[in-house]
Amino acid sequence: MPFNTITTRDSSRTTMTITAANSSRFSLAIEGVADSFRLTRLEGTSGIGELCQYDIECASKSQKTPLREWLGQWALITIHDLEGGQAPRYLRGIVQQARFLDHGREYHRYQLQLVSSLWPATQRHNYRIFQGQTTQQIITRILSEHGIHGEQFQDLTQAAAARPYCTQYGESDYDFLSRLVAEEGWHLHYRHHRQVSTLVLAADNQAFAPKTGTTTLRFAADSSRPQDRECVHQLHSEHQLVTGAVRLGDYRFDKPSLSLDEYCATQSSTQYAALEYYDFPGRFQDSSGGQRLSALHLRQAEAQAHRLYLETHSIHCAAGQWLQLQGHPYSQLNRRYLIVHSRLLGEQPQSLESGASSRPPRCYSALICVPWEIPYLPDQYPAKPRVPGPHNAIVTGPPGAEIHTDEHGRIKVQFYWDREAQGDDTSSCWLRVNQPLAGVQWGAIAIPRVGQEVIVDFEHADPDRPVMTGRLYNGQNPPPYTLPQHQTRSTFKTLTTPGGGGFHELRVEDKAGAEQILIRSQKDLDLRIGNDYRSDLQRDQHQTVGSTLREEYGQNLDTEVGGNLTESGGRNLAFSCGGDLQLKVSGAHVLKAGSRIHIKAGIRAVVEAGSGISLKGGAGILTLDPAQIAMQGPLVRLNEGGGGSRAQAANPAPPEAPTPADDDSPGGRAPTPKASQTPLPTEIDFDKIESQATAQLAVLRQAQALGAPLVEECEDCALPDSAASETVQSQSEVTDSTPTPTPDRALLDSIHGKHIEPESLQHAAALLNEARKKLETTGRYEPTYSQAELKHLAQQGTLSERYMVTLQKKKAASDVVGFRRTSGRTTCWTTTFHQIRAADTDPELICDLNGMPYDPDAEYELIIIDRGNYYQQDGGMTIVPTYENTAALGKREFDKEFTAEQIEQVMSPEYSQVYAEILAEYRSTGKNLYKRSSVVEFSDAYFANEPEGKSLFLARHEHTMELGTNELFSGDGLTKTTGFSGYVPPGVHGSVETLTLEKNPATIADLEKNGSIKRILAKPISKNGK
16 A cells, blocks of 8 residues: 555444444555555564664455565554544554465464664675775765665764775674764664654764653553553663773874873763773774763763663654653652663554454553763674784785885785775775884885785784785796795895886705805895905805906905916006015016016116026127126127116006995884883772683684675786796806796787776777777788787686777667677677777777677777776676686576586587587578577477487577677687688687676666766778778
8 A cells, every 4th residue: 555545444344333442553554565454463673773673463355466575665654543632653664574474264464574774784794995984974875875865864963084994894784884873972763754764863862852742751650551641650760880981092103102092981970980991902093082982982881870661652752762751759760861772562453353352452662761961872883893814915006006105115905805996006095014124214124016915914803904914926926936846945036116127136045966045136236244254165256247346455455376376457457556566486487578678666676596697688698697797799888878778667557446335324223112101990909800811723714705706817917937047057157047038928028018008998099099090091900919919818818907898789878788688688798908909990890800790781889898997886797708617607697498518518619610500501591590489490390300409509509699609609718700801811819808797787878977988989991991
């Protein structure tokens, strides 16, 4: 019955006087359900900060609407005032459970459970991160996701400060929302009206409305008569001892000396400050935040100190309203109270068959109230989840960045469970990084780079306080050396940034017989030693200097060579010393100059030989020996002419001073920890408290994000096995760890160099326009990737690419991207933007590359898809379309008409050839390929005596109709060209494909509106241009 036609059933089947016993006090209507109901019993609860729930029993003479269609529908319960003095009370809820009980003489009896509009939020759990949003913004978004907006929600709070980082960690939407409300010191309650149920968010008691009708309830002892509606016929007052003081502490890493300690104590004499609640961390970062939170904790405790339990027949007593109690003999109880919880019970069994019961309908409420003057906060709310163990994540940064950090060396990451992250510098908050040493400007540091996998733990198991604790290799980021082949190697190897191509390395080889320590610098190596440097070399030392060797010694250079000392200078050899030069040769001293020899002494030159001295110049000879002095020559002169030439003074060039090694300044000492300044609570003897602790060790698996797609390895990020190159050591070479380039490495370098990632959808369109101009000018299509590169891309998969393209015949904006299948599913075959970029927007060429038939009379459009928006918002399952993957998809999604074995058999290269031959014969009949009855009729005739052959053909045809795996499907993720465009030869690979299957896709108009796609009219290029 529609809500606007609800009537009170106030007559029976026979004519009688209407009395209290045969009047209907409760009525029920369910939106969208045509049946008329009589409500016989009602029991429900509601509370501030709680979900409403009403269990009802009702009856109907007929069941016009199936029971399952009642679920999720709004229901309205009306509680009438039989005496007509007050307005009805309305209760609204969603049918969460419907049960058929039995069938009596006239009525079908049912049992229903109605719940609040926020109840569906208890059934949806999520992992996601909110950054830079206020609590109101987060709450509004969650409520909107559950259809609660407009007049269904009223926000009476003041704007809260933005939360820098807030995580919903595996919580239901309801628990997460309730926790945020409690953390702000707010509360939620419902206000029910005939047409709408409004969820109210508020921060103080002023948001609570007075009790409907009269606000006063009179206490009437021993009175439980239903006619005493506005009376309290039972009352219990309860006081309890609760926490009297709250102290919170916390720590800020960027201000470690800052004292974050806040204390708040009650002013009430009924509580004791010694009963202190102390919590660390208190989850605040400044003094004002700590004061606010400590006051909130105290408010929650004070709200439980005094409670009133009432029972009344008043129909207008709802949680979230206040009332005034009067007439109680204990005068201190006659005051204003806030109803924080209400339990409603109503019965009217006489509303069914005549004479079923002579008892009149009854309705009473059991209430829990607190004094009005105490600002109320619920004491029960979901606790913040604790992260049970470390998580894996990927380091992220802005587009193009290889390292992204801040002044503290922190990083940003994307968790595998985060389905909304963009994989950039907005994916998380800054995470502190665990380093091997951390002093005051001394220690060790290595910033994790974008794309690396790391281990993230959480301080105090708080999901809002992540910290990076480790790093991991994975299939996309393999170790520096092939394992287990090089399991004896330990290394510290870096990579030049940006761009890569170079590296530094410190490597230790522990393999017996091949032990080695390798130090490699890509550019400079600076070594600075504060005192002595000692080296003990047991065998040879080989040193090669490509340019200049400069050495400087502050004092002495002592060199001792056990064998030969051989030095060779390509040009000049110069020695200079500030004192004496002494040479001692045990054998012969031979000095040979190609031109002249000059010996010059400033005072005196002495040459002595034990046996003789011979001087020879041309034909002249002077001999000095113990027996004689002999001169011989064509002409000998004594004291006459023949003056000798002057000796040339030595003037060696001074050596160039070496460049000093790089240096740094020493760090400082960390301050000595001080004794704790946080005072202990008074009047509590902690020595009498026996402390017991039980340690538990559990191995926890990482929680898999619900519905998150598996992402395959990207070819641009994959690294080949870096097998160490074999090195040959000689006396003049130093071992290097540079790997010899392999064909795989060259292939990856080529692919990486060709990859162009658009900055936006508009940028992608501009790149296509440039390619079109080139194609129109040259008339030649030059594919971006070679056949070998396309095969590699297909093996690696392209699921991680952001920008994809698909070509389809022009559609209305109300339609979807892809093709609607007969089952209602939508399939979309795409390829990556950078593969199709060189083909511009020519539909004939794109059809040829993608193995699609081309209709020259059709109008095509190219759709560029930004998967960073599209798949995040609209869902969908994406696979690499191989035989194995499409078979698995078919076994899961298709009707069970075909067995798993049949689907596996038809999705194979062998059967694809058979299918193509059968399909060619079917096409020759001219019948509609998409009309199943015609296909079945053909298969009946074709497979007259082969039922299994018919089943296989129909199974493959079902695959074709639902997924598009036609006779041109190659099953390896690659397309094959037919050559009809004239740009490419037939039978070669055209592109790497992906296939997306969706059940509830968004329309083209919606996708354009949120910036997920860009549509481009695809016009063929004139044949004259080819």
